[in-house]
Each structure stands twice: as C-alpha cells, then as structure tokens.
Amino acid sequence: MNRSGRIKDLIRAACRTGSGGSEWTPADERIVRDASTAMSQTHTENLRVTRIPVWRKIMESKMTRYSAAAVVALAAALVLLNPLGTSQQGGVALAAVREKVAQVDTMVLRGEKTFTCVAEPNLVFRFDSVMHFSKQYGTMEEGRLNGALVYRVIANRPQKQFLLLLPVWKKCVKRPWTEGQSRLLDKVSPTGVIDLFIAAPHRKLGPAQINGRTAEGFEVQDIESMKDVIPKNLIDLQQGTATLWVDTQELLPVRLEGDLLIGKSMLTLFTELRHHVTADLESYNVELDEGLFSTEIPEGYTEFKLTDLVPGNLALAGLGAIPTGAVVWTWSRRRRKGRTPA
Amino acid sequence: MAETVRLYTQAMSLRVSMVTGEDAQACKGRSSVFEDRLLVRRFNAGDTQGLRRIYEKYRSDLFRVAGALLHDPTAVEDVVHDVFVTFASQAGRFELKGSLKGYLAICVANRARNVGRREKPICPDRLRAVEPQADSSEIAADAELHEKVRAELARLAPEQRQAVVLHVLGALRFREIARQTGESVNTVKSRYRYGIARLRSQLDGQVER
Numbered sequence: 001m002n003r004s005g006r007i008k009d010l011i012r013a014a015c016r017t018g019s020g021g022s023e024w025t026p027a028d029e030r031i032v033r034d035a036s037t038a039m040s041q042t043h044t045e046n047l048r049v050t051r052i053p054v055w056r057k058i059m060e061s062k063m064t065r066y067s068a069a070a071v072v073a074l075a076a077a078l079v080l081l082n083p084l085g086t087s088q089q090g091g092v093a094l095a096a097v098r099e100k101v102a103q104v105d106t107m108v109l110r111g112e113k114t115f116t117c118v119a120e121p122n123l124v125f126r127f128d129s130v131m132h133f134s135k136q137y138g139t140m141e142e143g144r145l146n147g148a149l150v151y152r153v154i155a156n157r158p159q160k161q162f163l164l165l166l167p168v169w170k171k172c173v174k175r176p177w178t179e180g181q182s183r184l185l186d187k188v189s190p191t192g193v194i195d196l197f198i199a200a201p202h203r204k205l206g207p208a209q210i211n212g213r214t215a216e217g218f219e220v221q222d223i224e225s226m227k228d229v230i231p232k233n234l235i236d237l238q239q240g241t242a243t244l245w246v247d248t249q250e251l252l253p254v255r256l257e258g259d260l261l262i263g264k265s266m267l268t269l270f271t272e273l274r275h276h277v278t279a280d281l282e283s284y285n286v287e288l289d290e291g292l293f294s295t296e297i298p299e300g301y302t303e304f305k306l307t308d309l310v311p312g313n314l315a316l317a318g319l320g321a322i323p324t325g326a327v328v329w330t331w332s333r334r335r336r337k338g339r340t341p342a
Numbered sequence: 343m344a345e346t347v348r349l350y351t352q353a354m355s356l357r358v359s360m361v362t363g364e365d366a367q368a369c370k371g372r373s374s375v376f377e378d379r380l381l382v383r384r385f386n387a388g389d390t391q392g393l394r395r396i397y398e399k400y401r402s403d404l405f406r407v408a409g410a411l412l413h414d415p416t417a418v419e420d421v422v423h424d425v426f427v428t429f430a431s432q433a434g435r436f437e438l439k440g441s442l443k444g445y446l447a448i449c450v451a452n453r454a455r456n457v458g459r460r461e462k463p464i465c466p467d468r469l470r471a472v473e474p475q476a477d478s479s480e481i482a483a484d485a486e487l488h489e490k491v492r493a494e495l496a497r498l499a500p501e502q503r504q505a506v507v508l509h510v511l512g513a514l515r516f517r518e519i520a521r522q523t524g525e526s527v528n529t530v531k532s533r534y535r536y537g538i539a540r541l542r543s544q545l546d547g548q549v550e551r
Binding site (some may be wrong): 004007008010011012013015027028030031034035036037038039040041042043314 | 349385390393394397401406410422423425426427428429430431432433434475487488489491492495506507510511538540542545
C-alpha cells in the first residue's frame with residue numbers, strides 16, 4: 001500500500017467514533033423521532049398552504065360554501081348508501097338482519113353528516129339529513145344546513161330517473177339512469193348497507209342501549225370493497241370505519257355510524273376531508289307518499305347548465321371538477337385585476 | 343407520471359446491468375442512487391419510514407464526518423441531529439441534486455464547521471473523549487498514533503480538513519464535493535492534496551510503519 005493509502009487508513013481508523021457504529025442507540029432513536037416530528041409538521045403545513053386557498057375562496061361566499069358542502073354530502077351519501085352486492089359469507093346474525101330488512105317496504109332514517117377539512121379542522125359542514133327508502137318508489141334524501149334545505153336528491157325506481165334539487169339557487173339536474181346506473185339503482189336499499197357489513201370482515205362490539213333499545217354493534221374497518229364503487233378521481237376513499245347497531249329483538253338496524261377519510265379528489269374540491277355520518281332508524285313500514293319520490297321539476301326551478309358556471313356565478317361552484325376550476329380561475333383573474341401595473 | 347416512468351426506466355436498466363454482469367461496483371452504485379430517489383419520493387410524500395431508512399442508510403457516514411470535524415461526542419450528535427431535523431423539515435419540497443449522501447455529508451460538514459468555530463482550541467483530553475471503545479491491546483498499539491492523526495487533522499485549514507474528511511471518511515467523489523459546495527473540482531482536489539501532503543509530512547515515519 002502506498003503512503004497516501006496508508007494515511008487514508010489511518011484517518012479512517014482514528015476517526016472511528018462510537019456513535020456511528022452499526023448498533024442502534026438511544027441517540028439514533030431521538031434523532032429519528034425529532035426528524036419525523038419535524039417532517040410531519042412540515043407535511044401538514046404544506047397541505048394547509050396548498051389546499052386552503054381554494055377553500056378560503058369558497059368559504060368567502062355563503063352560496064359557494066353551501067353548494068360545495070352539498071356536493072360533498074351527496075358524494076358521500078352515494079358511497080355510504082350504495083350497496084355492494086350480496087355475499088354468501090358472513091355471520092348468522094347479520095344474515096338474519098338482512099333477511100328481516102329485505103322484508104321491510106319502507107324505512108326512514110334521520111341523522112347528521114359532518115365534513116371536516118383535514119388541513120383546517122375549523123372548517124366544518126354539519127348537515128341534518130333525512131333519508132327515505134321505499135322498495136316501490138326508490139330513495140329520497142334531504143340535507144339541511146341550519147334549518148335551510150340545501151339539497152334534495154331523488155332516485156325514482158319505476159321511472160328510472162334521477163333528480164337533484166338545489167333549492168337555495170332554484171337549480172336542478174334531471175337525468176335518466178343509464179343501464180349501469182339502473183342496475184345500481186336496483187341495489188339502492190337498506191339491505192345494501194347490511195350487505196356491506198356481511199361482505200366485509202366485521203367484528204362484534206357487544207350490546208349497548210341505542211335510543212332506548214338493546215342493540216348489538218357490528219364494526220367494519222376494511223372499506224376496500226367500497227373503493228371500487230365510485231372512481232377514485234371523483235371521490236378517493238382512503239380509510240374508514242362503519243358501525244351498524246342492530247336491535248336484538250326486532251333484528252332491524254337502529255343506528256348506522258360511519259367515519260371516512262376522503263382524499264383529494266374532484267368532488268372534495270381537491271382537499272382531504274373527514275366525514276362522519278350518523279343515521280338513526282326513525283320508522284319503518286310506514287306509508288310514504290309517492291310524491292316524495294316525484295321527479296317532476298318544481299315550479300321556478302331551472303335546469304342547471306354549463307353556462308351557470310361562467311365567472312362571477314360562484315353560487316354553483318361546488319358542483320364538481322369544472323366548477324372547482326371556475327372558482328380557481330375566477331379567483332386568479334380577480335387577483336390579476338387587482339394588481340397595479342408596474 | 344413522467345417521474346414514475348423515469349424511475350421505472352432506471353429500474354429496468356439496472357436490472358439489465360445485473361443480468362448482463364456489468365461491473366458489480368457500478369451496479370451497486372446505481373442501485374443505491376435508484377434507492378435514494380425512491381426514498382426521496384417517499385420522504386417528500388411524508389412517509390416517516392422513508393425518512394428512517396435514509397437515516398439508517400447514512401448515519402454511519404454522517405457520524406464519521408462529524409466525528410472527524412468535531413471533538414466532542416455530544417456536539418457530534420447534536421450536529422447530526424440538527425442536520426437531520428432540518429432535512430426533515432424540507433419534506434414535500436426537497437429536490438435531490440446529486441447524491442443524497444453527498445448532500446447530507448456536506449450539510450453535516452458545514453454545520454460542524456460552524457459549531458467548530460465556537461469551540462475552544464483542541465486539547466488532548468478532548469481528543470481522548472472520542473476514543474473508540476476497543477480492546478486494550480489495540481489501544482496500546484494504536485492509541486498514540488490515532489491521537490496524533492486526529493490532532494494533525496484538526497490543525498489543517500478548515501477547507502483542507504473538510505475536503506479530506508468528506509473524501510476519505512464520507513467516501514464522496516471530488517466532483518460530488520465540488521457540486522455540493524459550489525467550488526470547482528480542481529479547487530477541491532487541491533485542498534485535498536495539500537491536506538494529505540501536510541498530514542503525510544507531519545506523520546512521516548509513522549506512516550511507514
């Protein structure tokens with residue numbers, strides 16, 4: 001070995017330190033822990049910085065705020081209420097519940113839906129929702145924000161039509177169901193929710209008192225099967241849990257609870273949201289007026305058109321990807337206008 | 343998408359190299375670079391396991407570099423700690439230019455130099471503080487020589503010491519050091535050459551052993 005090589009070896013040997021050995025020390029643990037904390041903080045901050053401006057813009061206007069909230073609520077409702085087909089596996093108790101629910105003609109669920117912006121927990125939408133299910137007529141859901149009706153969505157089974165009403169703006173969307181959607185509509189029923197629990201691995205939570213009834217809880221933590229229901233770019237379900245409480249006497253569901261983490265996607269306006277839903281069984285096998293499921297457009301309502309999205313009309317900004325683009329576009333345009341030329 | 347395609351292409355080319363029996367060292371180096379790019383992607387996505395893997399991969403090198411530039415074990419730990427926490431706080435916007443190891447090693451060297459400026463002149467007692475835990479026969483044979491090497495290393499001009507430490511202990515190429523420090527390759531080489539020459543002259547005799 002030449003002299004340079006020997007000096008290099010000497011330096012290496014002389015500078016061998018205890019801390020940098022192969023063994024993992026408490027100091028290493030401290031460094032990794034502190035670095036991880038710093039990284040998490042930065043990551044959260046990055047999310048806040050990049051996502052919040054769009055939300056801030058939406059929150060500036062009561063109209064855009066409500067419309068955005070309505071769309072997010074609808075998207076989540078579609079996911080939560082959409083059944084996933086039947087399964088032969090599962091526990092005996094849930095199979096019995098499904099059997100019982102399948103015999104029910106109508107059902108009314110009342111509850112609450114909460115959407116929280118992950119990056120800014122102060123941004124919260126809380127809806128009071130009522131869902132009507134009828135084997136004969138289809139489904140109808142209403143969402144109210146501070147008592148004001150924000151949306152009503154009707155899926156009429158016999159007519160195979162879908163109607164979305166946005167009463168605040170007197171706008172509506174009416175569409176026939178395609179063949180695929182029609183098949184989906186056929187599955188929309190309370191039994192679908194039970195099917196979800198049967199299809200996914202679930203665990204029993206034991207008995208509890210729900211609204212004065214003795215109920216048994218079933219919890220599902222794997223929402224993988226739900227992820228295929230709606231395209232990921234529309235609504236990106238990342239994590240979630242759902243709990244179903246079943247009346248032990250009547251074998252009917254008395255409460256449904258769900259927690260979902262929805263990643264950035266079109267219908268969430270490219271921000272992460274946490275969604276919590278609670279729905280209690282209000283009544284079942286009650287007479288539901290056919291008019292509730294009517295897809296006739298009420299007087300004064302006009303069809304929602306793309307021209308409603310022209311800049312300046314931010315009221316409908318929450319209706320999905322294109323409106324989101326419109327919000328951002330309008331916002332940047334205003335900012336440009338505000339600048340003083342050099 | 344483009345980044346994914348690029349990484350995939352790199353992975354395929356790496357695989358081809360392995361299959362065709364390309365030089366093992368070159369293959370290993372490319373594998374490491376590829377892994378670094380994946381780690382940085384995970385790191386930027388906020389994956390703490392990615393960060394942990396980066397630390398595990400380079401901690402020995404970083405401690406060696408810091409240990410050679412500082413003479414207080416606590417300061418060495420603090421320097422590596424600060425560098426890593428600062429690095430972690432760039433998650434989401436870190437752009438890898440050159441090698442990750444080079445970047446981290448230069449960060450450690452720079453911070454160690456700043457800390458070293460505040461340190462008091464080196465005394466033999468402090469040098470002994472970082473003496474490795476080895477068996478008694480090894481200590482008896484080499485302790486004195488190692489102490490002298492560290493003392494001579496500490497007496498080098500800071501730039502020369504940095505070049506020597508990064509090249510010898512950090513195993514960084516001159517080109518990489520130059521890229522990270524913003525100096526020319528020739529400047530880095532000169533500093534290294536002068537540093538080694540000075541060490542050789544000071545340690546003359548012992549080097550021949």
